[in-house]
């Protein structure tokens with residue numbers, strides 16, 4: 001495993017590489033099975049300006065280090081990145097670059113956008129070994145093409161990230177969770193739609209058919225100043241009363257744990273089977289679950305993000321034909337991975353464009369080759 | 374602009390014939406008296422009528438037009454409403470203007486899944502208009518929203534006063550139907566939150582009509598807040614106002630808008646619309662949203678911070694009427710400055726912490742160049758809009774103004790910012806791209822265009838320095 005300590009060292013390494021580079025940050029996200037190059041040596045927060053709500057960090061900086069620095073100033077990454085370790089059984093230290101490369105976004109995505117929406121600048125080494133920058137450290141920037149977005153979620157196939165910049169949000173003073181128990185999937189999705197379509201600024205909307213106590217639970221989160229949170233939680237409970245009694249939980253530890261449970265898909269931890277992640281329009285969520293006939297399901301993003309636990313080795317994509325969206329195979333044995341692509345194959349002419357971009361950024365095809373096609 | 378290609382000019386008759394073969398007669402405009410209508414956008418200092426203009430009504434018609442132009446090797450300049458301030462929709466004499474103005478239908482509204490699908494010729498404001506009766510809205514709100522089209526908003530990744538909270542176009546765009554230069558049609562994203570594969574949606578948004586012609590868009594819609602209320606704060610120095618902005622942000626409140634105006638702009642708007650602003654050095658309008666109680670809670674905190682900066686005046690709105698008056702001057706600012714003289718509107722972004730320094734430097738440069746500047750902008754995100762006043766009829770004034778503008782933009786880059794926060798590069802800032810980006814950085818962007826438009830026919834003379842694209846364009 002090579003572990004460059006500087007951007008220049010990394011650029012030299014890529015330029016002189018004569019075999020495929022399998023890239024990892026902390027290796028916690030199960031993307032590359034046998035990495036041979038780690039970014040964990042490129043660390044440090046380079047600039048953090050609380051008054052401008054911006055932060056710049058080297059790609060290998062541990063996510064925890066970034067979050068701790070923000071916490072100390074009462075700020076946070078808006079998109080609530082999940083921790084994949086429990087779900088995948090991986091160990092190691094998640095890095096901020098890995099978060100970006102995989103565009104990892106949690107429950108707050110419905111309100112605050114995905115990782116790519118908070119990302120405002122990147123530096124990366126392309127497949128030629130050139131160091132390229134795009135964007136910067138200001139919140140609004142339309143100077144030239146937005147390669148910043150392109151790099152988010154490109155899983156190392158277009159370049160190796162060395163530095164990432166974000167816009168941030170203030171961390172809220174208070175949080176409340178409204179809970180409705182016992183709904184079936186379609187009732188739950190309807191309740192979620194009503195809540196996120198209200199003016200009460202819901203920052204989390206999830207449904208778990210088999211909750212901690214074995215029964216369905218539907219969860220809604222509001223965050224902000226204390227009075228406002230109390231008001232909105234009350235209004236939501238009222239709005240949802242057609243669906244059953246709504247309970248309001250405000251205990252900071254319980255509510256934090258509850259959303260971590262959703263974010264990290266803890267309902268699947270320790271259970272056997274493959275894990276799929278399906279992105280569809282929220283009202284199609286229950287159709288996805290029904291079409292697949294999954295063992296277990298977790299709906300996040302008001303139903304638009306469907307986590308499925310299914311029998312090992314089974315390709316669910318044929319079952320989902322006719323439902324617009326895409327399915328990613330998040331957890332599976334190596335034997336399954338060799339049969340079923342991790343990412344949903346793209347139709348033409350999209351596939352041709354994506355392949356064209358990969359060739360332009362990585363003409364020798366040495367960066368995580370084969371991963372996204 | 375580059376010299377028009379004589380080879381293209383000479384085949385006008387054949388081209389018009391072929392275009393008429395795929396479009397209704399009134400959708401192909403080639404009479405020089407009529408093509409004049411397309412000779413410029415809102416950057417009116419530059420004008421050039423196109424070879425011809427076409428106004429297709431569907432994605433299929435757009436595809437047919439592009440196929441022909443691709444076949445004939447004719448450059449195409451996409452056009453929405455022509456309100457670009459960067460010359461993005463400026464034609465060349467050898468190009469076809471492809472206007473999407475006739476494509477303005479709402480295709481689908483889905484409140485449960487919170488999206489609207491429209492043809493991109495639809496104006497920004499009428500997208501919100503289509504969902505207003507159900508209390509929903511489309512968040513990005515450029516000041517030009519009455520006129521500008523979603524097509525241009527996507528191409529420029531436009532922002533607005535409220536993007537501090539809601540983000541700019543790219544954060545609210547879920548999917549597009551786009552026609553490639555060769556006439557093939559791609560669907561990217563849709564009603565689901567995350568498009569799969571590489572983030573092509575993010576790449577297309579802000580690509581200034583150089584990667585494809587976007588004909589339909591799926592946009593996120595949101596429920597309107599219960600209410601909103603602005604406060605007006607007047608200060609006797611720009612530094613203090615800048616510091617106040619920074620302190621508000623640090624305090625953990627997230628207003629929907631923090632707008633800034635300086636003395637020249639305040640005076641101009643007073644003379645124009647008489648909004649009743651205090652005569653002061655600088656003025657902030659801060660708006661928050663929510664229920665009454667929530668608004669009070671946030672405003673209390675904001676006013677507390679403002680008081681620590683010795684404001685000349687704090688004016689809290691107590692009625693819808695007062696709110697409208699607070700916004701009136703800000704919303705008329707560009708018009709007010711336009712009454713004094715011609716102006717050039719810049720759009721650089723800087724780190725918020727650099728506001729006081731940059732405002733001071735702009736003031737100093739204003740004296741050096743002998744041209745008046747007014748500043749009115751989105752302070753919360755550091756997106757500045759210096760308006761440089763000049764006299765278009767006075768020989769040499771435009772040139773001095775452009776030099777001055779370039780110096781301001783270089784200053785923005787120098788302090789860690791960028792050339793343009795929401796208006797785009799177009800032709801206006803094309804030659805400054807080297808200030809912000811090294812050659813490899815630009816090359817990486819050019820290679821993206823190579824993928825989408827290998828012949829370099831779509832809006833080819835924009836965004837990048839002409840000598841950097843010369844070989845590709847010929």
Ligand SMILES: Cc1cc2nc3c(=O)[nH]c(=O)nc-3n(C[C@H](O)[C@H](O)[C@H](O)COP(=O)(O)OP(=O)(O)OC[C@H]3O[C@@H](n4cnc5c(N)ncnc54)[C@H](O)[C@@H]3O)c2cc1C
Pocket residue numbers: 414415450451452453454455456457458460461462473493514515516517520521522523524525526527528529530531532533534581582583585586587588707795796832
């Ligand atoms: C008074 C005034 C105030 C303004 N305020 C703001 C503001 O607050 N925020 C802001 O961001 N901007 C603002 N603008 C700038 C301008 O309104 C925006 O850039 C707007 O998005 C342009 O939209 P349009 O439809 O007029 O596009 P056009 O001017 O017609 O075109 C703009 C660009 O889009 C490309 N394009 C057009 N249609 C398509 C298509 N179908 N497919 C691909 N590319 C296409 C064009 O080639 C061109 O490069 C303002 C302009 C004015 C005149």
